[in-house]
Amino acid sequence: MTVKSEDLQTDKNKQNKEEVRPVTYWLRLLLKSKTGTLGLIIVLIIVCVAPLAGIIAPHDPTQMDATKMLTPPAWLEGGSMEYILGTDNLGRDIFSRILYGTRISLLVGITSVIIAGAIGIALGLLSGYYGGLIDTIIMRIVDAFLAIPGILITLVILSVVGPGLWTLIIVLGITNWVEYTRVVRGEVLSVKEREYVKAAKSIGVSDLKIMMKHLLPNVASSFIVISTLSVASTIIAEASLSFLGMGIQPPTVSWGVMLNIGKDYLAESWWVATFPGLAITFTTLGIIFLGDWLRDILDPRTQMNGK
């Protein structure tokens, strides 16, 4: 084991230490992990592409051309440089659609994770800090949510409110908060017994203040790790819901929508579904790599053992 024992002690006053550490320290840590580096590169590319889609994309993503339906990618026979990755069943440029799709897929992924995180952390803090009846009620609700597969509850809610971009985001948000609550509650239970929390309480600091000042920062690292991985699973969930007919509806372009259109053409025109499929796979891959790395460096336990 190469990590020195002092790293173990640091977690007790992690808060102070984090401020001291220079950017180069994180960069060094990052470069030590090759998967982490790869993950970060992929994520950076995606994040940059989303706002720049309008500039990079060669075509309007909704521009149809009935004469150029299902044009193959440029390097295949019948393809042209005008449509690098080919066109779909209505003659729309796949490359441009993927670029624009990045926006929606990221929007869905990130926004719903923020909603889930907000609900989850709030309930986790309440549950862990106050305990008692509140804790019991919240934990039973958590149990109930854990017992129903996420996609099922999402499907049922969407069939009630009707699919749409924002409803989808909100529904994915309110169905995925459970994990945060469980983890945050666990952390709060251990932190609230610490001396400085007890001290703050004894001098009459308000509960809200204690939660915000002393408890919340402690759950930050768990939040970052869980939410990174959640973004990935949310992007996949969006695609799966599209497959079941309850996802985002055209003309909005998302990767899930594209994949769902493309799956019908797999046998003859594989490119329609393959490129959005690859976009989903590699984005997820990048996010998972980045998330794993974050977990490794933010969680002192695995930092010691794994790398």
Add this chain to the structure above:
Amino acid sequence: MLNYIIKRLLQTIPVLFIIVFTVFTLVYLAGDPVALMLPEDATPEEIETLKSALNLDKPFIVQFGTYVGNLVQGDFGTSFHYDLPALPLVLERMPATIELALAAMVVGVLIAIPLGIWSAAKRNTGVDVAITGGSVLGQAIPNFWLGIMLILVFSVNIQIFPVSGRGSLMHLVLPAITLGTGLAATVARLTRSNLIEVLGQDFVRTARAKGVNKFVVLFRHGLRNSLIPVVTVMAMQTSSLLGGALITEYIFSWPGIGQLLVQAVHMRDMAVIQAATFVIALAVILMNFLADITYRLLDPRIKMH
């Protein structure tokens, strides 16, 4: 231990009530399915007639009260689509879904655990990176996509496995792989990280220092201790496994609860949605309960408190 079991069982009652209430409320809000039951050009008058014939014009509390009353007696209502009691309809599909889920778990265990061990044993080598990368990929591929690809490659092009339906063992292979891949990926990653953690602990280091054969260390000391949490996690995955079954069953025309549910959601077949959700939740709770008990029996550390 007995007290614990009783306490856990009592805890499931409010959980089940929350589930029933939530799903009932959702389905109630969804509005009535009458318009979906009639021809596409039915008149409003026709819709009203059918609605009152089906008692759908009563207030929420009355409907919910009646519902819970019936539910206690095992009556989940009648499926609008099939015109049959909902619970038997769901239970009829249980064996198919259990078969698929078990097969997926077998795929998960048989592939994932050896790979996880191999990966941990060869840590930081090409093998490790390949297995880790592969398992991340397994988590990153949407399973409907995987299912369609498997059919295209293994049923249409190479024609090894039948395309769809339930029957022989061969019918089971592709759906089980489709459903099991996500689980396998999770289990492989978990086995790897647990094993690495255990191998780093003192008693293992001591054994190694004493010159015990490295395979003995790996299997006797490492594996035994690292597989307990893996078993628990697999039980916890029951929920997402059953969620994945929704899609897998639809693609492979597998006549299980998942296919029934997808159809019921599209048709707003309230009774079936409610019964199926209840049965699935009960199955998940039961699995977790069993895993929890096993865990307590196996792991001496927890037994003590």
Add this chain to the structure above:
Amino acid sequence: MKRFWFPMVVIGVLSIFIITGCSNDKEEVENDPPLNEDDDTLVVAIPADMASQDIHNHNSTLTESIHVNMYDYLFQKNEEGEIEPHLIEEYENIDDHTWEFVLKEGVTFHNGDELTAEDVKFTLERVAHDESLREHFQYKQIDEVEVVDDYHFKIYTIDPDPILLNRLSRIGSGILPKDYIDENGWDHFLENPIGTGPFKFVDWSRDSEIVYEVYDDYFDGAVEDWNKLVFKVVPEDSTRVAELLTGGVDIALNVPNHEWDRIDDNEGTKMESTTSQRVAMYLLRFQEEYPTSDPRVREAIDLAINNEVLTENVLGGGGVPVRSRVTPGNMGANEDLYDTFNYDPERAKELLEEAGYGDGLEITLNGPSGRYTKDRDVQEMVAAMLEEVGITVNLDLMEWSKFVDLRESFKFDDGFFITYGNSQFDASLPLESMRTDFAKDMQGYENEEYEELLDKAEVNMDLDERAEQYKQAQEIIAEDLPYVYLYAEMVNYGTNDALEFTPRADEMIFAKDITKK
């Protein structure tokens, strides 16, 4: 570094292979699906399960197409859509309210009981009098069925009903065994149904398959080519096609047009198509607050849509442009409005200019998604066409059950996309939805002349005059445009080459008419 990057590249390449895998090489494997010759089983892949065993309590064409193999109708449509006596020896329309029929002798149910007029009375009065049954609305015209003797019966209708025979040759008219049901109860019947048809019921595993076997004593001679008939439920389109290509099934229903080449190119399978009764259309609002209340705007929309691009490019030849919902083969069809369309984008722009929308017009159109063949693509394409003439369309697509809510609560925006079928093979049903008592609430459409024509036609026992009235009515609709009609869909079947199978416009699958080559 090598240690890390090499496997990553391998994984990358592998994943690309898996994803694109073997999918674009058409010639590599030739599938030659064998027809199950040894066991004489005809297997049909259907996109959804049979809705019910109760022939009176469903409204699914698909379910009817299964049931026709085990029940017989009194009258049956032939392949041209003409109605012919089937279980009936002779019949007469005595007066406006009375019809007299004579049953064929020697027709037996699957338990050996002979078919009698009592069975007919039981069957038709059940559906005519029980309001909770979903087919009730198609049969409520029937007042009473009077049994004269074992083979003679009379039907009395409440109003003159010129299309009684159409009703008797569709869903809900399969004759049920009265004695068998009286003896064993209705629930027993649903579990073990019997009819007089060429096949008898064996098993139904829900969401999986429906199994029938041949009935040796069928009155019209037992089916020779098949011993067993299996309907296999395969909801996912690509899976259904894969089953056909690999010989798992002999006929696959609802094959989307992008799969046609794959089936035709494959050795041993081919596509069979025919026109159907289903017509795709846009409903438009007439209420004043909507821009579509201006007839010029409606006409502009009609002129902006190039129906042929929809049928040829989007549907790949899977449709016929139309200007009426009543397709040929239906009584009262106006053939002048079939296989034709109005397209003139320049005139459309002028009309919009005249209507005061020279600088553009924005409308919102709702529509179902994933319900009908290529519905999303068609709606997106129409939106693009309207854009061309200066109408910006906000496309609001939604899942079917949500769409039904929107339509039933009249909360849709300027208009919506819909596809309607017609199980009656008569103009009356499709034209009903433009009548005032329905269309006024729906979209605010009202036309007195149309109303009068339909009032007359509805009870007109002079069939030729009646057809003329319906034709005129369709002209009015094509002029007023409460609906802008797009195309009549084709029904498309993938079949095994070894089969002789002619698709029918009513989408029924009569296994007795399907033979081996």
